[in-house]
Amino acid sequence: MECFTPFRLLYLLLVLSIAMSASMAEDLGTYIIHMDKSTMPMTFSSHHDWYLSMLSSMSSSDGVHPTHLYTYNHVLDGFSAVLSREHLDQLEKMPGFLAIHADTFGRFHTTRSPTFLGLDKNAAGSWPEGKFGEDVIIGIIDTGIWPESESFKDKGMGPVPDRWRGACESGVEFNSSYCNRKLIGARSFSKGLKQQGLIISTSDDYDSPRDFFGHGTHTASTAAGSPVRDANYFGYAKGTAIGIAPKARLAAYKVLFTNDSDISAASDTLAGMDQAIADGVDLMSLSLGFEETTFEQNPIAVGAFAAMEKGIFVSCSAGNSGPEGYTMLNGAPWITTIGAGTIDRDYAADVTFGGGILTIRGRSVYPENVLVSNVSLYFGHGNRSKELCEDFALDPKDVAGKIVFCYFNQSGGVSQVREVDRAGAKGAIISSDSEFFNFPSFFFIPLVVVTPKDGDLVKDYIIKSENPVVDVKFLITVLGSKPAPQVAFFSSRGPNNRAPMILKPDVLAPGVNILAAWAPKVALTRVGDNRLLTDYTLLSGTSMSSPHAVGVAALLKSAHPDWSSAAIRSALMTTAYLLDNTIGSIIDMDTGVAATPLDFGAGHINPNMAMDPGLIYDIEVQDYINFLCGLNYTSKQIKIISRRSKFTCDQANLDLNYPSFIVLLNNNTNTTSYTFKRVLTNVVDSPSVYRASVKQPSGMKVNVQPSMVFFAGKYSKAEFNMTVEINLGYARPQSEYIGNFGYLTWWEVNGTHVVKSPIVSAFAL
Structure with a gap:
C-alpha cells in the first residue's frame, strides 16, 4: 500500500484542482444565443435585463457562472455569452429560446483608382453630382484606424451631422480626441476573442480602436480618405491619394485583431455591426469573411440583413480563394459582393544590356533607387537547377556582386528570390508571366520580372556575349497600362454555394496594388535585413475592392438619398462595363482569356454611369423572406435572420x-x-x-x-x-x-x- 504524506496529499490535491480547472475551462465556450423577444415577461424593462436575469438564474455543478459578453439590439434578437454544457442544457429549456450557435472566426480578405474609375472634380459625373459623398457616413468594420494619418484630416469639412449617435472610445494608445469631423467615430470589440484565450498586448495589437496592422486604415482611406498630396510607396505611384467619397464621414469599428491568427470572432463582428447600426451609419464595408454556412449561422449575413432593413447599404469582399469556381464568400443576396480587378497603373524598371545593345522594360516594385550600372550578369546555362534558381542551386562564389538571370519555376516564386538573396547576388532578373509577381513584398532585393518573350532575348544576349553586363533603372510608374481591368487571379469566383441561383459576385472593383494609408509602425516589405516603414502602401485583395464599391455607393446615396440598398446595387450592376481599355473583353488574369460573369458579375463598376441608371x-424586405422560404429554410432559421415572430411562406420564391x-x-x-x-x-x-x-x-x-x-x-x-x-x-x-x-x-x-x-x-x- 502506498503511503500518503501530508506533503504528497497536498500535491495530489493541487494536481487534481488543476486538472478540474482545465476540464472546466475546456467545457466552456462562447456562444451567440437567438431569442424570441416577443415572449419577454412584462416584469422586465428591457431585453438586456431579461437576458442577464436568465444568465444569473443558471446553476452549474462546478460552480462556474455564465459570462455575458454582448446584448444585440439591431442585428439579431439575443446576446452572446460564455457558457458551459450544463448552462446550454438549461438555456435551451427556457421560454423564448430560439437557437444557439458557437462563436466562429473570420479573416480579412489603395490611389490611381479614382481616375481609373472616371472620377473628375472638374467634369460632370459622380463626384460633383454625388457631392463627393458629403455628410454620408461610412462604417468600416475592420482592424481599426490610424487616426493621425493625413487621409483622416478634416480640413474644410463642416460640422458632424446631427443624426450621428456614435462615439470615439479611449483605449490603449487611443484617445477620444483623435476623432474629428472626418473620423467621427471609433470603437473596438474584442470580448469574444478574449474568451478564446487571445491576449491582446501592445506587441501584438492594441486593445483599442487603434489599427495595429494597417488593414482597416487602408480600407477606410480607400473609401473616403481626404486628399493627400505627394503620397507614394517608396517612390512608386506618386500623386494625390484620395478616397472614392472624399467628403464622406468615417466611423471605424475594430473587430479584427492581428495577433498570430489575424481573426475576428463572430460575436465581436456582430457587436460591431450592431453598434454601427445604432450609431447611424449610412453604409458599411466589411473586408472579411466567415466560413460559408447557412445564412442564419453567418454573422455577416445576419448583421447585413438588419442593416438592409434600415436602408444601410452593405458592401463585402468576395474572398481571395480564386480562381476556382464556387469559392465565393458573403453571397447573401442582400449583400453587395465585390470581386477584385486591376487598374491601369503598373510599376517597372528599365533594363539595358551591353551598354545599349538591348533595352527591356520589366515589372519591379523594388523600393530603393539603387545604382545598378555595368554589373555582370550570371546565368546557369546548361544546369537546369541553376537556370531556375532552385533552393541551394546557386554558389555564392559564382554570383557574388552579380545580377542573376533565372527562368520562373512554377513551384518557386518567392523561394527563387530568396535563393538569389541567400547566395549573395546583387539582384535578379526573372523571366515569368506569373501573376504572383504583382505583390510588392516579393521585391526585397533588386528584382526585375520580364516576360518570357523578353526573357528569351536576355538569354540569347548572355549566351552570345563574352562579358554580359546590365544597367537597371528602378522607380518607374507606368500609367495607362493595358489591358485593364483584368480579373485578379485570387478573386473568388461564383456561383455562391449557399444560394447559387443568385449570380455572384455582383460587380468588379479595383483591388490590385492599391495605394492607400497605412499604419506607419508596420513593415510589409524589407530591403536586406532592414524592414521598411511607410505612411502609404500598396495592397492587393478583394479587401481593397469592397471599400471602392462602398465609396461609389456613398456618392449614389448622397445624390439619391431615397434609394434602397437594392436600388444602389442595381445601379452599380446594370451600368457596369464589360470592355477593357483595349476595347476587348475583360481578361481573366489567371487564364489570359476572356473572363465570364462568374468571375466579374455584371462587370466593372462605372460610377458616372451608375449615377443615372434609368x-x-x-x-423589398419581404422579397428576401420569400427567397429564404424558397430555400426551404425553417421558420426558426427565417426568424433568426429576419427577427420576425410572424410571417408566412405562402409566396416562397427563389426568383x-x-x-x-x-x-x-x-x-x-x-x-x-x-x-x-x-x-x-x-x-x-x-x-x-x-x-x-x-x-x-x-x-x-x-x-x-x-x-x-x-x-x-x-x-x-x-x-x-x-x-x-x-x-x-x-x-x-x-x-x-x-x-x-x-x-x-x-x-x-x-x-x-x-x-x-x-x-x-x-x-x-
Missing part, C-alpha cells in the same frame, strides 16, 4: 427581382428551361420607353415578353418575363462549372439609358 431592379440571371444546370440533362419574372422601376423624372435586346450564345435561346416596356413617370413600374432555354448539345461548356452566358439589354427609345444584365448558365454542385 431603370432599377428594386427588392428574386435581381439585376442578373443564372440558370443552374444538371450534368445529367442536356436541356433546361427557366422563366424569370422581373419588375423594372423608372428612376428618371420623365416618362420613358425601353426596348429589349438579347445577346445569346449558341445553345441558349432567350425570349422576353413584353419586348417593349412603358413608364408613365418617375417610380412607375413595368413587369416582364424572360424564358431561357439551354441546350448543352449545341453548346460546349466554358469550364467545369460554367456553361454559357449572354446579356439582356433594355435600350431607351429616343433616349440614352442602357440597362444591361448578364444571363449565365452554370453547373450545380
Whole structure:
C-alpha cells in the first residue's frame, strides 16, 4: 500500500484542482444565443435585463457562472455569452429560446483608382453630382484606424451631422480626441476573442480602436480618405491619394485583431455591426469573411440583413480563394459582393544590356533607387537547377556582386528570390508571366520580372556575349497600362454555394496594388535585413475592392438619398462595363482569356454611369423572406435572420427581382428551361420607353415578353418575363462549372439609358 504524506496529499490535491480547472475551462465556450423577444415577461424593462436575469438564474455543478459578453439590439434578437454544457442544457429549456450557435472566426480578405474609375472634380459625373459623398457616413468594420494619418484630416469639412449617435472610445494608445469631423467615430470589440484565450498586448495589437496592422486604415482611406498630396510607396505611384467619397464621414469599428491568427470572432463582428447600426451609419464595408454556412449561422449575413432593413447599404469582399469556381464568400443576396480587378497603373524598371545593345522594360516594385550600372550578369546555362534558381542551386562564389538571370519555376516564386538573396547576388532578373509577381513584398532585393518573350532575348544576349553586363533603372510608374481591368487571379469566383441561383459576385472593383494609408509602425516589405516603414502602401485583395464599391455607393446615396440598398446595387450592376481599355473583353488574369460573369458579375463598376441608371431592379424586405422560404429554410432559421415572430411562406420564391440571371444546370440533362419574372422601376423624372435586346450564345435561346416596356413617370413600374432555354448539345461548356452566358439589354427609345444584365448558365454542385 502506498503511503500518503501530508506533503504528497497536498500535491495530489493541487494536481487534481488543476486538472478540474482545465476540464472546466475546456467545457466552456462562447456562444451567440437567438431569442424570441416577443415572449419577454412584462416584469422586465428591457431585453438586456431579461437576458442577464436568465444568465444569473443558471446553476452549474462546478460552480462556474455564465459570462455575458454582448446584448444585440439591431442585428439579431439575443446576446452572446460564455457558457458551459450544463448552462446550454438549461438555456435551451427556457421560454423564448430560439437557437444557439458557437462563436466562429473570420479573416480579412489603395490611389490611381479614382481616375481609373472616371472620377473628375472638374467634369460632370459622380463626384460633383454625388457631392463627393458629403455628410454620408461610412462604417468600416475592420482592424481599426490610424487616426493621425493625413487621409483622416478634416480640413474644410463642416460640422458632424446631427443624426450621428456614435462615439470615439479611449483605449490603449487611443484617445477620444483623435476623432474629428472626418473620423467621427471609433470603437473596438474584442470580448469574444478574449474568451478564446487571445491576449491582446501592445506587441501584438492594441486593445483599442487603434489599427495595429494597417488593414482597416487602408480600407477606410480607400473609401473616403481626404486628399493627400505627394503620397507614394517608396517612390512608386506618386500623386494625390484620395478616397472614392472624399467628403464622406468615417466611423471605424475594430473587430479584427492581428495577433498570430489575424481573426475576428463572430460575436465581436456582430457587436460591431450592431453598434454601427445604432450609431447611424449610412453604409458599411466589411473586408472579411466567415466560413460559408447557412445564412442564419453567418454573422455577416445576419448583421447585413438588419442593416438592409434600415436602408444601410452593405458592401463585402468576395474572398481571395480564386480562381476556382464556387469559392465565393458573403453571397447573401442582400449583400453587395465585390470581386477584385486591376487598374491601369503598373510599376517597372528599365533594363539595358551591353551598354545599349538591348533595352527591356520589366515589372519591379523594388523600393530603393539603387545604382545598378555595368554589373555582370550570371546565368546557369546548361544546369537546369541553376537556370531556375532552385533552393541551394546557386554558389555564392559564382554570383557574388552579380545580377542573376533565372527562368520562373512554377513551384518557386518567392523561394527563387530568396535563393538569389541567400547566395549573395546583387539582384535578379526573372523571366515569368506569373501573376504572383504583382505583390510588392516579393521585391526585397533588386528584382526585375520580364516576360518570357523578353526573357528569351536576355538569354540569347548572355549566351552570345563574352562579358554580359546590365544597367537597371528602378522607380518607374507606368500609367495607362493595358489591358485593364483584368480579373485578379485570387478573386473568388461564383456561383455562391449557399444560394447559387443568385449570380455572384455582383460587380468588379479595383483591388490590385492599391495605394492607400497605412499604419506607419508596420513593415510589409524589407530591403536586406532592414524592414521598411511607410505612411502609404500598396495592397492587393478583394479587401481593397469592397471599400471602392462602398465609396461609389456613398456618392449614389448622397445624390439619391431615397434609394434602397437594392436600388444602389442595381445601379452599380446594370451600368457596369464589360470592355477593357483595349476595347476587348475583360481578361481573366489567371487564364489570359476572356473572363465570364462568374468571375466579374455584371462587370466593372462605372460610377458616372451608375449615377443615372434609368431603370432599377428594386427588392423589398419581404422579397428576401420569400427567397429564404424558397430555400426551404425553417421558420426558426427565417426568424433568426429576419427577427420576425410572424410571417408566412405562402409566396416562397427563389426568383428574386435581381439585376442578373443564372440558370443552374444538371450534368445529367442536356436541356433546361427557366422563366424569370422581373419588375423594372423608372428612376428618371420623365416618362420613358425601353426596348429589349438579347445577346445569346449558341445553345441558349432567350425570349422576353413584353419586348417593349412603358413608364408613365418617375417610380412607375413595368413587369416582364424572360424564358431561357439551354441546350448543352449545341453548346460546349466554358469550364467545369460554367456553361454559357449572354446579356439582356433594355435600350431607351429616343433616349440614352442602357440597362444591361448578364444571363449565365452554370453547373450545380
